[in-house]
Amino acid sequence: MLEKHYDPKQVEDGKYDKWVKGNYFQAGLDRSKPPFSLVIPPPNVTGKLHLGHAMDTTLEDIITRYKRMKGFDVLWLPGMDHAGIATQAKVEAKLREEGVTRYDLGREGFLKKAWEWKEEYAHTIHEQWKKMGLSIDYSRERFTLDEGLSKAVRHVFVTLYNEGLIYQGERITNWDPELKTALSNIEIVHKDDEGEFFYFRYDVVGTDRSIVVATTRPETMFGDTAVFVNPKDPRYQDLIGKKVINPANGEELPLMADSYVDVSFGTGAMKCTPAHDPNDFNLAKKYHFPLIKVLDETAHMNEKCGIYQGMDRYECRKALVEKIKEEGHLVKIEKIVHSVGHSERSDAVVEPMLSKQWFVKMKPLADKVLERQKTSGKVEFVPKRFEKVLLRWMSNIEDWCISRQLWWGHRIPAYYHKETGEVLVSEEAPDMNLYVQDEDVLDTWFSSALWPFATMGWPNTENPDFQRYFPTSCLVTGYDIIFFWVSRMIFQSLHFTDEVPFKQVVIHGLVRDSLGRKMSKSLGNGIDPMDVIDHYGVDALRYFITTNSTPGMDMRYIEEKVASSEAYLNKIWNACRYVEGVLGENYTPRAIEKKKLGTLDADIMNRLEKTIKKVGSKMDSYEFGQASSVLYDFVYDDFCSNYLEFSKISLSHGGEEAEVTKDVLYKVMKDIILMIYPYTPFVTEEMYLSLPGHRDSIMCEPYPTYEKQFLNKKASDQVQILQSMIRDIRNYKSSNNIAPNAKVRLVVSPKEPFPGSGEYLSRFAFANSYAVKKEILGGNPFIYPGCEMVVEEDVDPTVLLGRLEKQKEVLESEIARSTKILSNPGFVAKAPKEKVELEREKLKNNNDLLKNLLDKIEQIKK
RNA sequence: GGAUGCUUAGCUCAGCGGGAGAGCAUCGCCCUUACAAGGCGGGGGUCGCAGGUUCGAACCCUGUAGCAUCCACCA
Numbered sequence: 001m002l003e004k005h006y007d008p009k010q011v012e013d014g015k016y017d018k019w020v021k022g023n024y025f026q027a028g029l030d031r032s033k034p035p036f037s038l039v040i041p042p043p044n045v046t047g048k049l050h051l052g053h054a055m056d057t058t059l060e061d062i063i064t065r066y067k068r069m070k071g072f073d074v075l076w077l078p079g080m081d082h083a084g085i086a087t088q089a090k091v092e093a094k095l096r097e098e099g100v101t102r103y104d105l106g107r108e109g110f111l112k113k114a115w116e117w118k119e120e121y122a123h124t125i126h127e128q129w130k131k132m133g134l135s136i137d138y139s140r141e142r143f144t145l146d147e148g149l150s151k152a153v154r155h156v157f158v159t160l161y162n163e164g165l166i167y168q169g170e171r172i173t174n175w176d177p178e179l180k181t182a183l184s185n186i187e188i189v190h191k192d193d194e195g196e197f198f199y200f201r202y203d204v205v206g207t208d209r210s211i212v213v214a215t216t217r218p219e220t221m222f223g224d225t226a227v228f229v230n231p232k233d234p235r236y237q238d239l240i241g242k243k244v245i246n247p248a249n250g251e252e253l254p255l256m257a258d259s260y261v262d263v264s265f266g267t268g269a270m271k272c273t274p275a276h277d278p279n280d281f282n283l284a285k286k287y288h289f290p291l292i293k294v295l296d297e298t299a300h301m302n303e304k305c306g307i308y309q310g311m312d313r314y315e316c317r318k319a320l321v322e323k324i325k326e327e328g329h330l331v332k333i334e335k336i337v338h339s340v341g342h343s344e345r346s347d348a349v350v351e352p353m354l355s356k357q358w359f360v361k362m363k364p365l366a367d368k369v370l371e372r373q374k375t376s377g378k379v380e381f382v383p384k385r386f387e388k389v390l391l392r393w394m395s396n397i398e399d400w401c402i403s404r405q406l407w408w409g410h411r412i413p414a415y416y417h418k419e420t421g422e423v424l425v426s427e428e429a430p431d432m433n434l435y436v437q438d439e440d441v442l443d444t445w446f447s448s449a450l451w452p453f454a455t456m457g458w459p460n461t462e463n464p465d466f467q468r469y470f471p472t473s474c475l476v477t478g479y480d481i482i483f484f485w486v487s488r489m490i491f492q493s494l495h496f497t498d499e500v501p502f503k504q505v506v507i508h509g510l511v512r513d514s515l516g517r518k519m520s521k522s523l524g525n526g527i528d529p530m531d532v533i534d535h536y537g538v539d540a541l542r543y544f545i546t547t548n549s550t551p552g553m554d555m556r557y558i559e560e561k562v563a564s565s566e567a568y569l570n571k572i573w574n575a576c577r578y579v580e581g582v583l584g585e586n587y588t589p590r591a592i593e594k595k596k597l598g599t600l601d602a603d604i605m606n607r608l609e610k611t612i613k614k615v616g617s618k619m620d621s622y623e624f625g626q627a628s629s630v631l632y633d634f635v636y637d638d639f640c641s642n643y644l645e646f647s648k649i650s651l652s653h654g655g656e657e658a659e660v661t662k663d664v665l666y667k668v669m670k671d672i673i674l675m676i677y678p679y680t681p682f683v684t685e686e687m688y689l690s691l692p693g694h695r696d697s698i699m700c701e702p703y704p705t706y707e708k709q710f711l712n713k714k715a716s717d718q719v720q721i722l723q724s725m726i727r728d729i730r731n732y733k734s735s736n737n738i739a740p741n742a743k744v745r746l747v748v749s750p751k752e753p754f755p756g757s758g759e760y761l762s763r764f765a766f767a768n769s770y771a772v773k774k775e776i777l778g779g780n781p782f783i784y785p786g787c788e789m790v791v792e793e794d795v796d797p798t799v800l801l802g803r804l805e806k807q808k809e810v811l812e813s814e815i816a817r818s819t820k821i822l823s824n825p826g827f828v829a830k831a832p833k834e835k836v837e838l839e840r841e842k843l844k845n846n847n848d849l850l851k852n853l854l855d856k857i858e859q860i861k862k
Numbered sequence: 863g864g865a866u867g868c869u870u871a872g873c874u875c876a877g878c879g880g881g882a883g884a885g886c887a888u889c890g891c892c893c894u895u896a897c898a899a900g901g902c903g904g905g906g907g908u909c910g911c912a913g914g915u916u917c918g919a920a921c922c923c924u925g926u927a928g929c930a931u932c933c934a935c936c937a
Contacts, residue, residue, distance in 0.1 A: 005897085005899075214937070277937075553868085555875085558875090558885090561875095565885095567900090573897080577896050578896030580896090626877085730902060734903045740891065740901095741894070821880090821881095827918070842881095
């Protein structure tokens with residue numbers, strides 16, 4: 001027997017272990033079923049899971065559990081990501097607290113620490129997955145650094161290299177001076193920072209003239225190789241070709257002309273620093289300038305900078321500007337707000353800097369994606385609009401810098417001959433007496449990009465999982481990693497398997513705090529899902545987080561809504577408790593027989609079928625908010641507020657009528673539980689097990705099916721009249737200061753909505769006597785389609801007339817509306833027939849109602 | 863500079879071509895034997911603004927304002 005109150009803790013206890021032990025999460029046990037597959041977006045082993053993970057994985061779990069019920073053999077493959085930079089930064093930070101650097105430990109020693117870290121956080125993540133109730137297949141769990149994935153990574157690298165799609169080159173890359181590694185373009189976060197725009201006067205050699213050049217990064221002036229103006233700029237025509245003096249170090253620089261320079265920006269004169277600016281780098285290539293690096297890997301000034309050597313870049317900037325000012329070459333300093341690149345991980349200001357890195361040539365790979373998206377074999381985005389995000393990015397893509405100067409990650413399978421320096425790229429290591437391996441590791445996304453197929457045994461295409469479950473059916477992820485992950489999986493998958501990695505990608509938004517701000521450590525506004533679970537239970541959290549937003553839209557974490565989710569579950573819990581009590585221990589479920597149903601039974605069955613159909617279609621299109629809201633209305637209004645209450649009467653009659661009611665209560669209750677189960681597996685399992693005739697687990701049950709035979713509009717129309725009567729009386733009492741449970745006498749004429757409805761009226765409207773008469777006089781009349789009801793209370797005729805007049809006004813305005821629409825020739829001619837018919841019917845009914853009402857008013861006036 | 867999204871009840875949000883909805887908050891009445899973490903009944907919105915399409919627009923189109931996010935540029 002269920003407890004009086006739903007207690008999440010008691011309900012959740014032990015269930016997950018039971019499911020795991022029962023192999024309910026394992027794929028491939030019944031291969032006669034059609035396959036359905038998805039992979040988890042592998043969480044980083046950097047820390048605890050947050051609400052975003054909770055939402056993402058719950059959505060996947062809902063899909064997984066739903067598809068299982070629908071008869072699919074579902075594989076939901078779990079795993080974690082080594083998260084190169086992020087994890088290494090965390091491990092280094094921890095070491096720093098212990099007073100150790102990674103260099104103290106050496107590569108081997110450091111990696112040992114990193115693996116220890118990984119084990120610790122993998123354990124935490126496992127605990128959290130368990131708490132969340134994720135129905136993942138543990139027998140297939142993977143890690144991006146495990147042997148299988150590492151092999152796939154090497155294979156991909158070597159293949160792309162041999163195809164000329166991976167190359168090594170000296171380029172300007174984004175350098176994170178804190179983490180001391182190169183970054184890819186999308187790992188840079190641009191922020192509008194306040195900065196200074198320094199205007200310096202450069203003397204022109206051999207003249208008494210000078211030219212003013214503006215810069216935001218004076219410290220890079222030691223690496224300048226020229227000053228450029230636009231060839232059409234009238235201000236500088238006579239100076240082009242002359243030399244100017246670099247005020248930083250007194251060296252002579254050529255003053256040159258190139259159309260790249262924007263005449264209207266700054267002073268129209270620009271310094272060229274090839275080793276520290278991508279545009280200057282391009283200019284330098286054109287004019288064969290030397291590339292002079294002036295910063296080291298920690299953004300300190302190097303030997304090219306004279307007395308400034310060893311200074312931090314900002315220290316140097318300050319000192320240098322001071323010096324130039326003293327020498328009279330500073331014209332002005334302008335405060336500006338400009339966009340500055342920061343490292344996504346360390347937040348350090350990124351230094352564009354020349355370095356030798358490995359790149360993926362993106363154009364050919366991106367083109368394949370663009371081509372595929374024009375065909376029916378494309379990746380379908382849900383919601384559709386996110387496809388544009390991908391396409392635009394793919395159309396303007398730049399080469400991907402994949403090497404990172406880190407230790408934690410897949411080491412690049414490139415080897416250099418110790419003597420000749422010749423490069424060897426190979427999946428297997430060569431004789432290490434002759435070769436040394438490249439020190440760098442790959443961008444963490446390089447391996448994540450292979451996740452959907454490398455986890456299934458690829459490059460061994462004979463692997464049974466790969467054959468059965470790839471391409472995967474869908475992927476669920478946030479819009480914030482479309483570039484990082486989704487796009488890269490697509491192009492790698494297309495290139496290597498000629499298949500899309502997933503047929504559909506379901507994009508969700510971010511979880512924000514209650515004020516709409518992004519949750520972040522610095523704001524301290526993060527919510528730990530585990531705390532929420534402690535307070536409200538995991539089912540309430542899951543329900544809230546997957547039903548309170550629209551696909552692709554951000555949502556706010558509102559604690560009251562979690563509470564109200566729990567209250568809803570408590571509502572269902574208690575309904576189930578009631579049903580359980582009614583059925584008793586000896587009840588044996590029977591199939592519903594249509595011909596045995598009373599009007600109220602037929603009505604709830606009608607509504608149930610409509611609900612099953614609607615909910616199913618919303619589930620299929622991943623509109624979980626809408627699915628849950630359809631179900632909510634059914635549960636609250638149709639079932640709990642009406643049928644469940646009404647059932648008390650038929651049950652009291654006993655006999656076959658009561659037995660049929662039990663059958664219907666059982667059927668509806670069970671279907672409700674099954675429909676909400678994918679959202680809230682724990683509480684529904686508990687309720688399911690409390691019902692008679694249950695199997696070992698709710699996970700053995702198929703999804704409710706829509707049965708047309710139970711559609712019955714007539715029954716629902718009749719019950720609706722009954723509901724109106726009850727509501728009218730309740731409302732009547734409320735507005736006349738009559739206690740809700742005060743008894744009133746009722747007369748219905750000329751016939752009741754359906755046989756036996758009087759008993760319901762008596763009980764739910766608290767009538768102490770009830771009669772059906774051909775004709776009635778006096779009292780408080782209420783008019784319905786096909787019948788009239790009178791509350792036989794003594795009443796002030798003026799008050800009564802007022803009420804009836806009000807009713808009349810409502811009816812008249814309804815009639816006016818219908819008449820207006822129907823007298824519009826366009827409507828009658830062009831609107832769908834059903835609409836027109838419906839409107840005509842309404843008009844007729846309302847006219848009848850009005851006629852009766854007017855008669856009533858006349859009678860009373862007499 | 864380009865793109866996308868949002869603007870609906872006091873708050874948070876659904877709905878996205880045929881009569882304005884939910885949760886919370888609010889007001890009134892009820893400890894009625896599933897549920898007081900409840901029940902019943904109510905109040906509250908010219909759906910940002912302006913045009914247009916349509917028989918019909920919160921919903922489609924155009925423009926416009928505000929907010930948010932993403933991309934690009936910034937010597």
